[in-house]
Amino acid sequence: xxxxxxxxxxxxxxxxxxxxxxxxxxxxxxxxxxxxxxxxxxxxxxxxxxxxxxxxxxxxxxxxxxxxxxxxxxxxxxxxxxxxxxxxxxxxxxxxxxxxxxxxxxxxxxxxxxxxxxxxxxxxxxxxxxxxxxxxxxxxxxxxxxxxxxxxxxxxxxxxxxxxxxxxxxxxxxxxxxxxxxxxxxxxxxxxxxxxxxxxxxxxxxxxxxxxxxxxxxxxxxxxxxxxxxxxxxxxxxxxxxxxxxxxxxxxxxxxxxxxxxxxxxxxxxxxxxxxxxxxxxxxxxxxxxxxxxxxxxxxxxxxxxxxxxxxxxxxxxxxxxxxxxxxxxxxxxxxxxxxxxxxxxxxxxxxxxxxxxxxxxxxxxxxxxxxxxxxxxxxxxxxxxxxxxxxxxxxxxxxxxxxxxxxx
Numbered sequence: 091x092x093x094x095x096x097x098x099x100x101x102x103x104x105x106x107x108x109x110x111x112x113x114x115x116x117x118x119x120x121x122x123x124x125x126x127x128x129x130x131x132x133x134x135x136x137x138x139x140x141x142x143x144x145x146x147x148x149x150x151x152x153x154x155x156x157x158x159x160x161x162x163x164x165x166x167x168x169x170x171x172x173x174x175x176x177x178x179x180x181x182x183x184x185x186x187x188x189x190x191x192x193x194x195x196x197x198x199x200x201x202x203x204x205x206x207x208x209x210x211x212x213x214x215x216x217x218x219x220x221x222x223x224x225x226x227x228x229x230x231x232x233x234x235x236x237x238x239x240x241x242x243x244x245x246x247x248x249x250x251x252x253x254x255x256x257x258x259x260x261x262x263x264x265x266x267x268x269x270x271x272x273x274x275x276x277x278x279x280x281x282x283x284x285x286x287x288x289x290x291x292x293x294x295x296x297x298x299x300x301x302x303x304x305x306x307x308x309x310x311x312x313x314x315x316x317x318x319x320x321x322x323x324x325x326x327x328x329x330x331x332x333x334x335x336x337x338x339x340x341x342x343x344x345x346x347x348x349x350x351x352x353x354x355x356x357x358x359x360x361x362x363x364x365x366x367x368x369x370x371x372x373x374x375x376x377x378x379x380x381x382x383x384x385x386x387x388x389x390x391x392x393x394x395x396x397x398x399x400x401x402x403x404x405x406x407x408x409x410x411x412x413x414x415x416x417x418x419x420x421x422x423x424x425x426x427x428x429x430x431x432x433x434x435x436x437x438x439x440x441x442x443x444x445x446x447x448x449x450x451x452x453x454x455x456x457x458x459x460x461x462x463x464x465x466x467x468x469x470x471x472x473x474x475x476x477x478x479x480x481x482x483x484x485x486x487x488x489x490x491x492x493x494x495x496x497x498x499x
Contacts, residue, residue, distance in 0.1 A: 107150040110395030157183035170398040181416035188434035188494035190417035192401040197393035198385030213350035222375035240264035245294025248301035296324040303330040316342040328384040331355040352378035418462035418469040429479035430498040433470040436491040
């Protein structure tokens with residue numbers, strides 16, 4: 091159980107997979123200089139060894155932080171996913187150990203939306219197949235199955251930050267936009283929310299998926315859904331690899347129910363550039379295959395580096411967990427002349443009253459406090475008079491439900 095925060099130069103950051111240099115600059119500007127920076131992911135044995143002494147770890151999509159790995163991370167305070175997704179982290183295990191997980195859910199939305207717009211135009215013009223033929227020495231100069239996007243209907247599945255931005259860009263090209271979402275969402279521009287997925291499938295000329303990885307979104311597009319689409323449609327997936335049944339998509343391409351597809355995410359992806367990518371979709375000239383690079387632009391990675399590193403700093407400096415994906419969100423202003431205590435505990439009734447009673451008995455003056463809970467964990471941030479911090483820390487450590495307690499300043 092960690093109790094007292096270290097000096098900044100002793101707090102160790104382990105950054106993997108070549109996160110953007112902006113992250114390094116943010117940390118250094120905040121006074122954190124003990125940083126190990128690696129451009130690659132680590133195999134499980136190396137990761138388990140490296141993470142033992144890390145207080146913060148920053149990863150992208152290849153590193154897998156399993157419950158077993160996290161159990162070995164004896165000093166770990168927080169995890170940063172320098173990307174949108176957090177599937178590579180066992181979020182429940184991290185929370186139960188008192189470790190918040192941060193990500194960057196919005197920093198690459200423009201990059202993904204721009205890629206999808208480019209793919210819509212390329213698919214509607216039949217460019218992928220024409221390009222492949224010319225590379226082989228052919229010359230298929232034909233307007234067959236080649237269309238302008240103006241006036242065509244784009245169906246967006248998932249109208250969140252990426253889907254809604256794509257909607258605006260598509261309307262700028264003169265497309266009609268319809269969307270399906272599990273929630274009622276206010277449309278941007280002239281977009282229209284349809285009643286259900288079947289309605290979208292039947293109406294759209296091109297379909298683009300922008301949903302999270304949830305049990306209900308896995309295999310949401312199967313042979314049954316392809317059968318409900320318009321003849322000779324196009325489909326794009328820059329969301330999650332398990333949303334589309336790849337074998338069913340291959341069948342739809344063979345039958346020409348689908349005459350073009352662009353896929354950026356896959357159910358199984360190579361762990362490194364040395365591993366061969368395998369998919370039945372490699373057989374089709376009319377399919378754009380990209381290696382999970384929807385958000386891989388310099389601008390997006392720079393924004394992600396800033397966003398996640400700043401969340402690290404706010405948590406390390408002030409205990410701020412705003413926007414943590416697996417952890418109670420708490421943020422209170424810093425008060426002069428106070429010491430801040432962070433208390434992570436099992437979420438059972440009576441912990442706060444127990445702490446306040448103990449502090450009252452000891453005459454400890456609480457200047458501010460905020461408690462939030464999530465699932466099995468409670469997170470209490472409190473400020474006490476400088477003269478009371480040692481006694482307060484001892485009282486918090488004595489609470490039986492304590493998972494982790496720290497004093498920051």
